[in-house]
Amino acid sequence: MTAAFDAPPVLFTLPDRNARGRFVRLDTVLNDILGAHDYPTAIKHVLAEAITLVALMGSLMKQDGGQLTMQAQTEGGIVELLVVDYRDGELRGHVRFDRNRLAQLGANPSLFALFGKGYLAITFDQSFGKGRYQGIVPLDDVSLAAACESYFCQSEQVPTLIRIAIESDSRGCRSAGYLVQHLAEGEEGRERLHVRLDHPEWEHVAILSATLSHGELLDPAVDGRALLWRLFHEEDEVRASDGTVLTKGCRCNVDHIRDVIGRFPQSEQADMVSDNGMIVVDCAFCSRAFQIAPVAPG
Template sequence: MADQIQRFIFDRADVRGEIAQLDAAYRQIIGRSEQSPAVQQLMGEGLVAAALLAATLKYPSALTLQLQSTGPLSLLLIQVGSDGTMRAMARTRGEVPANARLDEQASQGTLAITIEPEDGGERYQGIVDLSGGSLAAALEHYFAESEQLPTHVWLSADPERAAGLLLQRLPGPDGGPARDEDAWERAGQLAATVTGAELRELSADAVLHRLFHEEDIRLFEPSPLRFGCRCSRQRVADMLRSLGADELRETLAEQGQIQVHCDFCNEPYRFDAVDVEALCVDPTTRAAPSDTSH
């Protein structure tokens, strides 16, 4: 198994698809958090969902999938870059029930999908509810409402791997009728026979052969997916500086040092007394270089 996304199209029909599979990258991400198996499964589904969404974008963009609710799963946040780097975090209030509907795990929840073009173009956000009972159903609703594109999504995750399949009906050439009127329904019926274990354990080629061996399928070059966090000591320092000198010195006096863990990768950043004093210095008050010769 490889950490990658495989795009494909039906050569004689207006249908496209993607298979996203996560192996080592998924274990690396969930291994950095202390979450229950139920939450890890949701993180896995969210990671492949975000990868599938990002692969449908026309231009290089950063995509954020954010689920918020008043239920046991209060927050699920997934970020994927156009270079395939991804990270995830989750917050809970109480135990998240396993094998339950998503609208029970995240009651009164909403799913926000934010797209930020890397060229600085206009930011886009779409929001859907979780009434469909699963993350896959929420994504299908998102495409129907925001993109007006009929879409089927299948997601699966276990403690070792996560995978997903997306099928999408495209407009006919130049907006005309579809080249194969029955292809969309046929593709959906065939894809619906896939199991979660097959998605997770078979290669993308094997899954496509199992489902669509009687169709003319064209594969694109697979794109790698990997864990990558954007945290840094400088970013943490900037955050601490925004708290103000009084709060920083008070925290230092109480704890002896200030320690911050990244919510995504759990990397620790420690600041001792010397570091804190450096943060407390207003850069605008630092002495300018002397003109005196030595």
């Protein structure tokens, strides 16, 4: 583990190119989330990619209680459900999958092998009554990152390039993510102009960003600002700042679970009771088991 991997995300803008971006590296937080379940390597890697993507996209939101949720789902796929969400720097995620069918795929199954004809839903829940919006794209690309690029292009008409790198060894799993977008003229409430993939400003930024290698993204000797300097040192101005520190945040708690159980009739609560007289509720995200006594009617 190194300081470079536990640093906050780097937020940056290129004013002369009408572009903004994010760079994240995950180590401790990632392993805290993955370690809650006994995931095979292939599932760990796809969940690590999803967590890194949500960390990138979540950092695009204002830190005011809004939530970003990514959900991948299939009908009859090996991965039955993947859910990751982000709120004010807190990340959580889990995967439900068919372990027996996964074992038949070999060491490095493709995205299609895992999800089949699945889809990816990305939902932004904005706080303070500002609304909720969602985009859905098919999982017909080679990676979750490519599907997210399609989401931004199709649902938000924002040209976007995303690069994700993941590695794992005996010490655990590490990931890095880079996202850059072209913000069109008129972004602030006016008609969106010049949003096209062949815009000269965007072509320049995308070509430079595409040179990022897997090794550069994961190199702990090169922090986020040094990486930006490598890419954009010829630009007149690059503005960079630290984002919200990323943490594991499951948000499950006894009071909320007890409140939910209390909404069930006594007869249904009786059916939930285990041999020790308690109702056991497992959290899918963190694998904690809560033992709750049946709740008397209010």
